[in-house]
Every structure is written in C-alpha cells, then in structure tokens.
Amino acid sequence: MHPKDLSISDFTYELPDDRIAKHPLPERDKSKLLVFKSGKTVEDVYANIADHLPEDALLVFNNTKVVEARLMFQKSTGAQIEVFCLEPDDRYPDITTVMLQQGKVYYKCLIGGASKWKHGMKLEKRIQSAEGEIVLVAAIAERLSDCFVIELEWQPVELSFAEMLHLAGMIPLPPYLHRDVEEKDKERYQTIYAKNDGSVAAPTAGLHFTNKVFERLRNKNIQPAYVTLHVGAGTFKPVKAATMDEHEMHAEFIDVNQETLRQLIAKAEAIIVAVGTTSLRTIESLYWMGVKLLQQPSLSIEDIVIHQWDPYEIKDDVAPKAALQALLDWMVSNDMQRLVTKTQILIAPGYDLRVAKGIITNFHQPNSTLLLLVAAIIGDEWKNIYQHALDNDFRFLSYGDGCLLWK
Known part of the structure; x- marks a missing residue:
C-alpha cells in the first residue's frame, strides 16, 4: 500500500489526560526507557541507555534551540x-x-x-x-x-x-500541557546540547540526556553527531484528513555540516541511531538528497529539497554510504561547508529506513504523523508497545518517558 492511502484512524489509541506528563521529572535521566528489539520488550531508565546500545555506534542528535x-x-x-x-x-x-x-x-x-x-x-x-x-x-x-x-x-x-x-x-510549551510556562521550563524544555536558535518545540527525545549519560556513552566509544532541524509548529498539527494523501506535511529547515556527513558516511555500514524523530527525518532526507544527486549531479540547492512523497516515488537501489558520499562531494564541489535547506519528508508505513537502524523517541500523540513514523519502523508492534507503556505507568508526550526502538 502506498502511504497516500493510509487512514489515520488506524493509528490511534486511547490516551487519558492523566498519562500526559505535565512536568518533567526532577532528574532528566531518571525517565523510564522501554527497549524493543527482535520482538522483546525490556524496561530500564535513560541513565542506563548505554547498556542497550552496541559499542562504536553513532547517535545523531538535533542541536536546535527552542526560542521564546x-x-x-x-x-x-x-x-x-x-x-x-x-x-x-x-x-x-x-x-x-x-x-x-x-x-x-x-x-x-x-x-x-x-x-x-x-x-x-x-x-x-x-x-x-x-x-x-x-x-x-x-x-x-x-x-x-x-x-x-x-x-x-x-x-x-x-x-x-x-x-x-x-x-x-x-517558551512555547506544547498546547496539550494545558498550563502556563514556569521558570524551570526555560531550562528543562531545552536539551543540554541545544545550540542553534530556531525551534518552536523541543526535540524532546534529547531532553533525557545528561552529562553522565554522555560519559557512559563515551566509555563504550559511542559517538555523537549533531544535525539541526528547526522544529515548526506543524509538529503539533493533528492529521484531520481521512487519508494521508489529503494531509500536507510541514516543511522544516535543516542545517548539516560536512563533518557530520563524514561521520555518517564512516558509520553508514555500522550502527546509526537517531535521537528523536527530527534527527531521523534529517538523516533520511540527506540520503534522498544524495540519491537525487546521483541521478542528476548538476542539481541546485532548490532542486534537492525533499518533498512529502519523494521517498516513495524516486527509484533507488543506492547504498546509504554512496548516497551520503554523493551529497558530500556535491557540497565540496560547491564550496559549501554547511547544507541549509528544507525537508518535508513523511516517514510512514511503507518506508524502509535507509540510514538509521533504530530510534530513541518519546511516546507520541494519537492520530499524528509521529506515530506513523514509529509504525514505519516497527510495524503493528507499536500497538503492543504503547499498550505496555499505558499498562506500566509510563509517562507520555513531551515531558514523558521514552523508548529505544530497533528496526
């Protein structure tokens, strides 16, 4: 089935208001972590996330900063x-x-x-x-x-x-929190590595990471790579259309430098994990930009923008490393240290991850494109995982707990 024909009514669940985390926990890395791999579910906390990642993996973080x-x-x-x-x-x-x-x-x-x-x-x-x-x-x-x-x-x-x-x-807190901004939100609705001003919503998967977590990751030679995707208000936009064909994804700015591309190329045949849906959309978009350039090397910056249905309509049999290398070569030939462009990519069932092997992410709203993204990675298992989280006191949405999901 083409994702255009997907009905959003198949991607819903009952989310009681009292399961939505209205405030963050006192300590970021004490949030619960649900790990799903090969059909098995394990519970832990973010402080121990390094235990669930292989040595020498690459974690891709979105270093955007929420603006007031x-x-x-x-x-x-x-x-x-x-x-x-x-x-x-x-x-x-x-x-x-x-x-x-x-x-x-x-x-x-x-x-x-x-x-x-x-x-x-x-x-x-x-x-x-x-x-x-x-x-x-x-x-x-x-x-x-x-x-x-x-x-x-x-x-x-x-x-x-x-x-x-x-x-x-x-600070523009998500509307579903139904509360006013408090002083602590200025710090807690930012990741500790936030750098580039521009988002109106936090890349919430990264809110759980602390310096101690990064230290444990370094001890396993798990390296960070940073991309920037400025999250727009469209991240809160519910899908109101009957089918996805009638829903227009919001376009968002991405900003990636040559060094990050080199990191992705070096690990393209190993393990790359996206921290958050925004990081995932960014690195998968980079792949499709490279595919476009392999087919037409003379494309302009405007031509490589990724539109909603591009991944389902561009023919490709390209290895991730080759696609990413083509994009890097194009940047070098155009004397471009940073790639600043837009993506409108929709990752939904029918999409096969090209670059990432897994994702670290929070639990998302019913009837959302973010839930479609989760279903693209783990199929109908998302229903069991979300039910497990509801049955076991996991906290949902931006300030809630999260999961590590393997392709």
Whole structure:
C-alpha cells in the first residue's frame, strides 16, 4: 500500500489526560526507557541507555534551540493579543539568518485575538531588563491564508532577533500541557546540547540526556553527531484528513555540516541511531538528497529539497554510504561547508529506513504523523508497545518517558 492511502484512524489509541506528563521529572535521566528489539520488550531508565546500545555506534542528535516564540501584547483597552512566531518570512534564506537580524524582522506568525487587531494598528510592548528598557513594536504586514506576516521592530537596535525574543518572549510549551510556562521550563524544555536558535518545540527525545549519560556513552566509544532541524509548529498539527494523501506535511529547515556527513558516511555500514524523530527525518532526507544527486549531479540547492512523497516515488537501489558520499562531494564541489535547506519528508508505513537502524523517541500523540513514523519502523508492534507503556505507568508526550526502538 502506498502511504497516500493510509487512514489515520488506524493509528490511534486511547490516551487519558492523566498519562500526559505535565512536568518533567526532577532528574532528566531518571525517565523510564522501554527497549524493543527482535520482538522483546525490556524496561530500564535513560541513565542506563548505554547498556542497550552496541559499542562504536553513532547517535545523531538535533542541536536546535527552542526560542521564546510567544509574544504577548496588551492594548490600551486591556485586551491581550498573542503573536506566535512560526517561521521566517520568505525574504530570508534560512532561520539562522533571520535570528541574527538586528532592529527589525518580518516573520510569519499566528495571532491569538486577531479580530482585536485592527488594520493599521501598531502594538507596543516595553520590557525592563538588565540591558535596560526594550521597546518592541508589531504591525501586520500581510495576511496569508493560514497565518500573518508581522513586522517586528525593536529598540535597542543592536539586539539580534534571537536576543530580543529571549528577553521579550515566552517558551512555547506544547498546547496539550494545558498550563502556563514556569521558570524551570526555560531550562528543562531545552536539551543540554541545544545550540542553534530556531525551534518552536523541543526535540524532546534529547531532553533525557545528561552529562553522565554522555560519559557512559563515551566509555563504550559511542559517538555523537549533531544535525539541526528547526522544529515548526506543524509538529503539533493533528492529521484531520481521512487519508494521508489529503494531509500536507510541514516543511522544516535543516542545517548539516560536512563533518557530520563524514561521520555518517564512516558509520553508514555500522550502527546509526537517531535521537528523536527530527534527527531521523534529517538523516533520511540527506540520503534522498544524495540519491537525487546521483541521478542528476548538476542539481541546485532548490532542486534537492525533499518533498512529502519523494521517498516513495524516486527509484533507488543506492547504498546509504554512496548516497551520503554523493551529497558530500556535491557540497565540496560547491564550496559549501554547511547544507541549509528544507525537508518535508513523511516517514510512514511503507518506508524502509535507509540510514538509521533504530530510534530513541518519546511516546507520541494519537492520530499524528509521529506515530506513523514509529509504525514505519516497527510495524503493528507499536500497538503492543504503547499498550505496555499505558499498562506500566509510563509517562507520555513531551515531558514523558521514552523508548529505544530497533528496526
């Protein structure tokens, strides 16, 4: 069956609200870990994850950093308007560029209370900080079909957009937590290795990793590799279409350097494990970019973008190492230290992992593309695993427990 014909109703389960972790555990690596391999299930905790990974494996982490994407404005009438920063306007080539802009940006946003924001009205927000007073002004630049382009200007102009958000905005917790942001969320809704500003949601599989866990991994010569995929609000988007053919995956920015590609190539015939669905989508997308280049070496950066159905419609009999090498060679020939592009890849039943042998991931929402991804890796066993987790007091979703699933 082509994934276009999949019905999302086959990928649901009953998730009681009290099984959703509303807060993180006091210690990151004390979260429970369910390990599934060769039909067998084992329970442990993340502190011991190295025991369940082979020596010399490569773990791929997403080092994106969550930005304080929620900006609250108050009108003179007292009415509140929320500006949720989604992604850069099309005038910017990538998220990194826009995060470094000073004084003014155009950004695609969702508006809470848009009916209260009349045409031509400017909203102002003043924040007292250690750097002095920050003045932020917002105006609607354009209305799109599913969001707004907002012009944001601020003083002092020397502040970058990322710095301004850090001072003026709030961490965008997932809506299913049904609570306000607390002080500890600023630290706990980031991985300890978060580096590149740009996400509106955390790559949650990585939230469980601590320095002690990394030390135990090093003792088994298990190496980390880092990619960047900036998680968009589409990660929370439920599938409302009857079949996947009618659902459009959200496109997300990825950023990968030559050194990471060399790490992937070196381990392509060994064991590579993705930490999180975002890391998995990134490294599998890299494979398909390489396949495209093997078929047409002269493709441009725009041509190698991976679209939703590409993996199911591009013919390939290419070894992972060859595909990744083709992508690296293309980067070198184009004097490109970093590959910054987009992927819209949908990993669903019918997809066969090319690069990764397994995934470390949290437990996902019913009726979600993330659950489709899990089912692509382990088939219908996902139902038994999720039922086991429900029956054995595992905590679900972003701040919850997780699993290590082998292909």
